[in-house]
Amino acid sequence: GENVEQHPSTLSVQEGDSAVIKCTYSDSASNYFPWYKQELGKGPQLIIDIRSNVGEKKDQRIAVTLNKTAKHFSLHITETQPEDSAVYFCAALWTGAQKLVFGQGTRLTINP
Amino acid sequence: DAGVIQSPRHEVTEMGQEVTLRCKPISGHNSLFWYRQTMMRGLELLIYFNNNVPIDDSGMPEDRFSAKMPNASFSTLKIQPSEPRDSAVYFCASSLGTPIGAFFGQGTRLTVV
Numbered sequence: 001g002e003n004v005e006q007h008p009s010t011l012s013v014q015e016g017d018s019a020v021i022k023c024t025y026s027d028s029a030s031n032y033f034p035w036y037k038q039e040l041g042k043g044p045q046l047i048i049d050i051r052s053n054v055g056e057k058k059d060q061r062i063a064v065t066l067n068k069t070a071k072h073f074s075l076h077i078t079e080t081q082p083e084d085s086a087v088y089f090c091a092a093l094w095t096g097a098q099k100l101v102f103g104q105g106t107r108l109t110i111n112p
Numbered sequence: 113d114a115g116v117i118q119s120p121r122h123e124v125t126e127m128g129q130e131v132t133l134r135c136k137p138i139s140g141h142n143s144l145f146w147y148r149q150t151m152m153r154g155l156e157l158l159i160y161f162n163n164n165v166p167i168d169d170s171g172m173p174e175d176r177f178s179a180k181m182p183n184a185s186f187s188t189l190k191i192q193p194s195e196p197r198d199s200a201v202y203f204c205a206s207s208l209g210t211p212i213g214a215f216f217g218q219g220t221r222l223t224v225v
């Protein structure tokens with residue numbers, strides 16, 4: 001089956017700096033990779049996703065890059081703000097079972 | 113649209129009692145997913161429905177768990193009897209077709225004492 005590893009588990013950055021979270025996946029057939037943001041007491045919210053036919057996607061201060069050969073993808077947040085503090089989850093679509101398999105999450109803290 | 117709506121938001125129950133969690137998916141979405149979130153195991157898919165039919169329930173931990181989707185706008189996840197190790201946050205999510213673009217509800221925090 002699919003396995004998704006996410007690093008780091010915690011990340012602390014100064015406001016205004018960039019944050020990078022990385023994930024690796026095992027199923028080479030996976031073709032969809034979303035990122036979710038979960039704030040305290042709320043459900044995960046889809047913030048950006050990428051499909052396997054592109055290498056990078058940007059949406060304002062967030063971007064995701066995908067390296068299919070190496071089977072890893074990353075979330076980049078630039079000019080971080082306090083409201084970016086949350087737990088971030090990566091996921092990969094396990095095509096065989098049509099399931100999203102999630103990484104373990106990264107707790108991002110933005111220090112003012 | 114109000115998004116995916118789950119109830120109750122919090123549930124505290126005694127071991128052995130029956131617990132029913134409820135979910136209303138986004139109107140027009142035909143796929144519905146139940147997830148469980150714990151510190152130890154992260155987000156795990158329990159079951160998913162497509163067009164009200166259970167497609168994959170391989171994530172359901174044991175026979176104490178059951179889920180139904182009697183119509184396109186309502187689903188339940190039932191635990192009977194509940195045990196302390198069932199304590200977790202349970203999320204419902206919905207999407208159009210595949211899990212791509214799935215929207216999550218706010219979750220139900222279940223505590224079994």
